[in-house]
Amino acid sequence: MEILDPALQAYLDAHIDAEAPELQKINRDTHLKVLKPNMLSGHYQGRILSMFSKMMQPKLILEIGTFTGYSAICLAEGLAEGGVLHTIEVNAEMEEMLNSHFKSTNVDKKIKLHIGPAERIIADIQHNNFDIVFIDADKRNNLTYFELVFDKVRPGGLIIIDNVLWKGKVYGNENDADTVNIRKLNDHIAVNTKVEKLILPVRDGLLMIRKK
Numbered sequence: 302m303e304i305l306d307p308a309l310q311a312y313l314d315a316h317i318d319a320e321a322p323e324l325q326k327i328n329r330d331t332h333l334k335v336l337k338p339n340m341l342s343g344h345y346q347g348r349i350l351s352m353f354s355k356m357m358q359p360k361l362i363l364e365i366g367t368f369t370g371y372s373a374i375c376l377a378e379g380l381a382e383g384g385v386l387h388t389i390e391v392n393a394e395m396e397e398m399l400n401s402h403f404k405s406t407n408v409d410k411k412i413k414l415h416i417g418p419a420e421r422i423i424a425d426i427q428h429n430n431f432d433i434v435f436i437d438a439d440k441r442n443n444l445t446y447f448e449l450v451f452d453k454v455r456p457g458g459l460i461i462i463d464n465v466l467w468k469g470k471v472y473g474n475e476n477d478a479d480t481v482n483i484r485k486l487n488d489h490i491a492v493n494t495k496v497e498k499l500i501l502p503v504r505d506g507l508l509m510i511r512k513k
């Protein structure tokens with residue numbers, strides 16, 4: 302199930318900034334060459350990530366789940382002078398493609414790619430003042446990642462979690478493992494008094510969490 306009516310989405314897409322040629326190419330290459338291309342954030346969500354990042358002018362961003370690099374590039378567009386985006390991808394086969402995608406943009410030098418499992422790499426990253434964290438990897442571990450990164454985010458920092466509406470299954474009767482885990486995450490965040498939260502019904506649901 303699409304969250305937004307396709308006609309509404311088409312209207313939205315036609316009334317926002319056009320997709321930059323280098324992002325268009327990554328989008329196209331992903332659909333031609335990579336399995337499950339719909340995991341990519343895509344144009345509309347990419348502009349949302351870019352807009353939030355530009356408004357916050359972060360010095361430090363962490364992304365969990367790089368895939369083909371689309372969302373990393375969009376988030377990196379807003380980095381302040383000297384800022385860095387760390388992004389973690391478990392699939393080593395993506396490394397060559399990712400390096401070429403990053404090189405095709407003007408944010409290449411600001412992106413540090415880590416290949417390996419997120420849990421281990423988050424523990425190794427020494428920073429404790431991330432301005433933005435984007436969680437978009439294996440969905441069943443969303444709550445684990447939220448808990449692992451929480452102390453590494455500065456007060457006022459933003460944690461964004463993707464796919465929290467899970468094609469509408471979280472508010473339906475489905476009880477498969479992923480749906481149950483995402484529901485558990487949403488319920489946990491809803492009553493967490495250390496954060497302010499908002500779910501944007503965009504694409505597959507973006508949970509915006511601001512650390513108090």
Ligand SMILES: C[S@@+](CC[C@H](N)C(=O)[O-])C[C@H]1O[C@@H](n2cnc3c(N)ncnc32)[C@H](O)[C@@H]1O
Pocket residue numbers: 340341342343365366367368369370371372373389390391392417418419420437438439
């Ligand atoms: C939904 S895709 C990310 C999409 C990307 N953020 C974007 O919007 O263009 C999820 C990615 O997370 C990676 N992943 C899955 N489990 C992981 C783990 N434990 N550690 C790091 N990355 C993981 C997958 O290999 C996949 O490339």
